[in-house]
Amino acid sequence: MLDVLDPPAVRRWLWHCADALGQARAEIDALNVFPVADGDTGTNLHLTLLSAAEALDGLPGDAGRDTTWRTLARGALLGARGNSGVIVSQAIGGLAEVLRQAEGRGADLRDGLVKAADLARAAVVRPVEGTLLSVLSAVAGAVRDAPDDLAEVARRAAEEARRALRRTTAQLDVLARNGVVDAGAAGLAIILESLAEVVTEAYTDRHDVPAPTERITEEASGGAGYEVMYLIDAGDDGIGRLRAALDALGDSLVIVGGDGLWNVHVHTADAGAAIEAALDVGRPHRIRVTHLGERPHGPGHGRGPRGVVAIAAGDGLAALFRREGAVVVRRDPGGTPPLAAVLQAIREAGTEVAVFPNDGGVLAVASAAAEIARDEGVTVSVVPTRASVQGLAALAVHDRLRRFDDDVVAMTDAAGHTRHGHVWVADREVMTSAGLCRTGDVLGVVDGEAALIGTALAATAVEVTRRLLSAGSELVTLVTGEGAPEDVLSAVQGHLERERPDVEMTVLEGGQGGYPLLIGVE
Numbered sequence: 001m002l003d004v005l006d007p008p009a010v011r012r013w014l015w016h017c018a019d020a021l022g023q024a025r026a027e028i029d030a031l032n033v034f035p036v037a038d039g040d041t042g043t044n045l046h047l048t049l050l051s052a053a054e055a056l057d058g059l060p061g062d063a064g065r066d067t068t069w070r071t072l073a074r075g076a077l078l079g080a081r082g083n084s085g086v087i088v089s090q091a092i093g094g095l096a097e098v099l100r101q102a103e104g105r106g107a108d109l110r111d112g113l114v115k116a117a118d119l120a121r122a123a124v125v126r127p128v129e130g131t132l133l134s135v136l137s138a139v140a141g142a143v144r145d146a147p148d149d150l151a152e153v154a155r156r157a158a159e160e161a162r163r164a165l166r167r168t169t170a171q172l173d174v175l176a177r178n179g180v181v182d183a184g185a186a187g188l189a190i191i192l193e194s195l196a197e198v199v200t201e202a203y204t205d206r207h208d209v210p211a212p213t214e215r216i217t218e219e220a221s222g223g224a225g226y227e228v229m230y231l232i233d234a235g236d237d238g239i240g241r242l243r244a245a246l247d248a249l250g251d252s253l254v255i256v257g258g259d260g261l262w263n264v265h266v267h268t269a270d271a272g273a274a275i276e277a278a279l280d281v282g283r284p285h286r287i288r289v290t291h292l293g294e295r296p297h298g299p300g301h302g303r304g305p306r307g308v309v310a311i312a313a314g315d316g317l318a319a320l321f322r323r324e325g326a327v328v329v330r331r332d333p334g335g336t337p338p339l340a341a342v343l344q345a346i347r348e349a350g351t352e353v354a355v356f357p358n359d360g361g362v363l364a365v366a367s368a369a370a371e372i373a374r375d376e377g378v379t380v381s382v383v384p385t386r387a388s389v390q391g392l393a394a395l396a397v398h399d400r401l402r403r404f405d406d407d408v409v410a411m412t413d414a415a416g417h418t419r420h421g422h423v424w425v426a427d428r429e430v431m432t433s434a435g436l437c438r439t440g441d442v443l444g445v446v447d448g449e450a451a452l453i454g455t456a457l458a459a460t461a462v463e464v465t466r467r468l469l470s471a472g473s474e475l476v477t478l479v480t481g482e483g484a485p486e487d488v489l490s491a492v493q494g495h496l497e498r499e500r501p502d503v504e505m506t507v508l509e510g511g512q513g514g515y516p517l518l519i520g521v522e
């Protein structure tokens with residue numbers, strides 16, 4: 001029997017817990033009627049705890065308390081799946097907040113469980129009783145007056161979790177109507193029972209999951225919708241705005257995390273708006289969109305099987321992509337297109353669709369739209385084009401008669417072998433990696449990085465082209481923007497004729513604003 005919950009014991013707990021949830025996964029899934037009957041709560045909790053356990057495996061064997069608990073909390077946060085998984089990750093974060101600074105004795109576990117209940121409830125925008133939040137609160141109440149004995153605190157927590165689990169049926173109408181306990185609470189009971197077993201060193205082979213007493217016949221919420229989850233890098237002030245925006249869009253809203261990294265979960269009828277709300281306050285990533293009902297058949301699914309969506313910032317560029325058969329989404333220079341517009345374009349393009357963002361800043365929106373379209377039954381691949389010239393190179397090798405995967409590989413390869421650059425006449429003072437660029441200076445960008453600052457547009461364009469060229473270069477593509485001076489093209493052409501007569505040059509009218517010249521080298 002343990003007196004202290006030390007780092008090795010924490011690791012044993014997490015793996016024992018992950019194994020126990022893995023064994024009970026299907027039974028917990030069968031209980032899942034709230035907030036929607038999507039039958040995945042057991043799976044989500046298993047994956048969440050597995051992520052936390054694997055994070056601990058990456059630590060050296062002698063890692064201390066602070067490192068162990070911080071890593072555990074972050075592993076749970078990054079790997080949280082589903083409504084219950086996100087809430088449990090926040091509860092683990094509460095435990096970690098207390099125990100990383102303490103010895104791990106009974107009083108410390110007691111304080112950690114109270115903190116876990118408080119933080120988990122605070123993370124849910126509209127708490128509902130009869131869920132794992134009720135069980136966490138009951139556990140916190142049961143251990144508040146427990147003696148300073150680790151085993152006693154762990155036993156009380158596990159026993160109260162099991163009692164509170166049975167009470168959930170009467171606390172929530174949809175559970176009572178279906179004769180089940182709350183699925184998330186069932187998983188939480190196993191988590192706390194696993195902890196008690198590690199502390200008391202009295203393991204059991206299997207944990208009881210109360211079976212439904214009636215056939216499950218209904219969901220807690222009507223109509224189809226989406227479960228949207230993502231991680232987001234954002235400050236506290238931005239998260240407050242995001243919380244308000246998502247609360248107006250849907251329900252089952254949970255936002256957990258801190259120190260600039262958050263895990264967001266919401267059920268909504270408008271997945272695009274939920275993701276766009278994140279783009280307004282920070283950088284979302286690991287975006288997951290899951291349809292909670294029948295897969296809809298969006299408009300345009302009856303078109304040809306293969307299509308391309310290209311995002312373009314100029315009339316000429318848009319015309320170039322359309323001429324090659326792409327569905328085009330327009331955006332303002334330096335801006336991102338609405339997610340809804342990208343999603344609609346994917347639906348119109350076909351049932352197998354390649355998306356060209358054509359800008360690093362558009363990649364997140366393109367990926368989010370692709371996730372939603374995949375859930376609607378469309379096969380989508382985002383080709384990571386970071387410049388329009390890469391998109392043009394990719395489209396040049398597009399072949400509708402190839403297998404889709406082979407076509408995506410060929411387009412990705414063509415884009416990856418196209419170096420890209422541009423020149424920009426500064427309309428404001430800006431600090432770059434090449435130095436201070438003052439108003440009126442010409443900034444030369446090579447492969448997305450500020451490379452040089454000049455005073456003359458033509459000379460800077462020549463130098464950017466020179467830096468992009470290599471011994472194996474065969475083609476230079478120049479895309480002119482609004483009002484591009486003719487001497488810029490002639491300067492680049494003259495340079496190539498003198499220095500690289502073996503390289504072919506193509507000039508296209510892009511019409512993009514802000515950038516007089518885009519340069520691609522293949």
